[in-house]
Amino acid sequence: MDTITIFCAIDDFYKEFEPRWEQRLTESSLKRRRRRGALCLSEVMTIMVGFHLSGYWTFKHYYLNHVLR
Template sequence: MEFAKTTISTKEALPMDILPVFCDIDDFCQFFEPRWKRRRLSSGERHRDRAGCLCLSEVMTIIVLF
């Protein structure tokens, strides 16, 4: 059994430029994240605060484009 191979060019898959979207989201995250960390309530338990592999703006860009 053979499957048909289909290729999708980048222009078809992403009709818009993602760099401006990422820049806007990153600007928002640079403003919002420090304020959010200062104001969030503590549960009294210790939690890790280590950065993940992707920054918040990268994750949000992926979610917005999805």
């Protein structure tokens, strides 16, 4: 599968999931830090799915050889 196709599918899912998740976090009585990361959840999940589909044995090698290039 193409990386862009995977990203679009994951991003569509997170557009529906993230508001519900945020609402659930605000309803919780526990105080949590909600700092924004450098990457959105869709981007992080796309990297993770790509790693699992790639055949690399270690995430470090996948990230250095595939994501950063």
